[in-house]
Amino acid sequence: MNKYVEKVIAYVKEKYQDQPEFVQTVEEVYTSIAPVMDAHPEYEEADLLMRMAEPERIFRFRVTWMDDQGKVQTNVGYRCQFNGAIGPYKGGLRFRNNVNESVIKFLGFEQTFKNSLTGLPIGGAKGGSDFDPAGKSDAEIMRFCQSFMTALYRYIGPDIDVPAGDIGVGSREIGYLFGQYRRLKGNFENGVLTGKDLTFGGSLIRPEATGYGAVYYLQEVLKHEGDSIEGKKIAVSGYGNVSWGIMKKAAQLGAKVTYMSGSAGYIHDEAGIDTDEKLDFILDLRVKNSKDLKSYADRFGCEFYPKAKFWGVDDVDIYMPAATQNEVRIEEAEKIVRSGVKYYMEVSNMPTSSEAIAYLRENGVIVAPSKAVNAGGVGVSALEMSQNSERLEWTAEEVDQRLKTMMKDIYDKSLDAAQRYGLGYDLIAGANIAGFEKVAEAMMKQGIF
Numbered sequence: 001m002n003k004y005v006e007k008v009i010a011y012v013k014e015k016y017q018d019q020p021e022f023v024q025t026v027e028e029v030y031t032s033i034a035p036v037m038d039a040h041p042e043y044e045e046a047d048l049l050m051r052m053a054e055p056e057r058i059f060r061f062r063v064t065w066m067d068d069q070g071k072v073q074t075n076v077g078y079r080c081q082f083n084g085a086i087g088p089y090k091g092g093l094r095f096r097n098n099v100n101e102s103v104i105k106f107l108g109f110e111q112t113f114k115n116s117l118t119g120l121p122i123g124g125a126k127g128g129s130d131f132d133p134a135g136k137s138d139a140e141i142m143r144f145c146q147s148f149m150t151a152l153y154r155y156i157g158p159d160i161d162v163p164a165g166d167i168g169v170g171s172r173e174i175g176y177l178f179g180q181y182r183r184l185k186g187n188f189e190n191g192v193l194t195g196k197d198l199t200f201g202g203s204l205i206r207p208e209a210t211g212y213g214a215v216y217y218l219q220e221v222l223k224h225e226g227d228s229i230e231g232k233k234i235a236v237s238g239y240g241n242v243s244w245g246i247m248k249k250a251a252q253l254g255a256k257v258t259y260m261s262g263s264a265g266y267i268h269d270e271a272g273i274d275t276d277e278k279l280d281f282i283l284d285l286r287v288k289n290s291k292d293l294k295s296y297a298d299r300f301g302c303e304f305y306p307k308a309k310f311w312g313v314d315d316v317d318i319y320m321p322a323a324t325q326n327e328v329r330i331e332e333a334e335k336i337v338r339s340g341v342k343y344y345m346e347v348s349n350m351p352t353s354s355e356a357i358a359y360l361r362e363n364g365v366i367v368a369p370s371k372a373v374n375a376g377g378v379g380v381s382a383l384e385m386s387q388n389s390e391r392l393e394w395t396a397e398e399v400d401q402r403l404k405t406m407m408k409d410i411y412d413k414s415l416d417a418a419q420r421y422g423l424g425y426d427l428i429a430g431a432n433i434a435g436f437e438k439v440a441e442a443m444m445k446q447g448i449f
């Protein structure tokens, strides 16, 4: 492998030993782009990879709020503005108790290349807090969001940094965050956040966008294999925002999700999670953050398997991990290979360990990378920003059509990049290279800093 790439990976491994998720992402992306570094010695002269591995800035701040019992609670908040070379920083906020600096940095690093891949002018960022909304009242969530925004508002803005939702942050949280931003700034800059409610500048299809986009990308992969989505059965991990979008679009296109899971266990619904009633039930579960997945089985008469994971079931055609990071390690990958399932589409950020990816691919499973598959979410967020700045409201059909075109474009770009470097049908390397190229060129042209 390229010596400079090896040197930078070794440096990051040594320096950030305590940030395993971040190290894994850097290693994966930089290994993929090694052929680009061979072709561009000027990037090494500009020490581009070392610079790209260091966020432009990262904030860590105190978020203090009062719970319903009048007790003072303190959490840690983060915002990592990773790379702004091609546009204002853009990336979600995650509220979950396992959020730490490593998680925020890996997500911000990934976001930089993902945003570039959409073809839209947005830089990479991520933020969040170790606050867990599960079990909190609406009033507690509001007070937390207000305190979080009070600490953050000085550092964001429609042309500076535009946060959005992620795990634990949906339209309710975005509403409270925007309300506090507006109160503090005394203006109506609704382009500062995306994922807003439709009443104050949200975009139609934004809630569905990541899941819809993932299914559009899946269609391209199936087409490449001479296959089609009709009649396919899918196992999706998670039942949150992204998983719900996958279920909805799969149902529209004649496929069905028959498995879903959460941290408490998984559901097998052989009839398919494909009716409005079922989809609304899931939406409601997510909004309540109750973690009560079993109630779905009770309501719709199917099986709930407590404390279990579904990896290895063989009565599906496609696996789509869409919950969180580190879902599939080597043990789960072995089960997937034994199941004979051919398609593995990453949707959540970094759901698979490097060893598991290698094992799946060596055994003939087609693996698509989350960086590309889930990019429709941020893509539609950027469309929301355009609508806000031009005071426009596009129809659902218009946004959905743009999303579909964007996903095909991302797929084609990834394939083209892999082929240009003689890598064949390697969607992972292709996405990394295609995302990297634009950021690298922009940084080269903006001078050394």
Ligand code: NDP
Pocket (backbone or CB within 6 Å): 165, 166, 167, 168, 169, 210, 237, 238, 239, 240, 241, 242, 243, 261, 262, 263, 264, 286, 291, 292, 293, 322, 323, 324, 325, 347, 348, 349, 374, 375, 377, 378
């Ligand atoms: P949500 O908070 O809406 O849903 C997360 C889901 O994952 C829940 O069903 C939750 O179930 C489950 N989950 C979370 N942690 C664990 C865990 N440790 N073990 C098992 N299940 C878990 O998040 P999103 O749907 O928005 O995000 C899902 C993934 O997609 C994340 O990786 C996110 O970064 C990525 N993504 C999201 C985008 C978006 O537009 N929302 C855009 C691009 C990427 P439970 O609460 O019961 O544990």
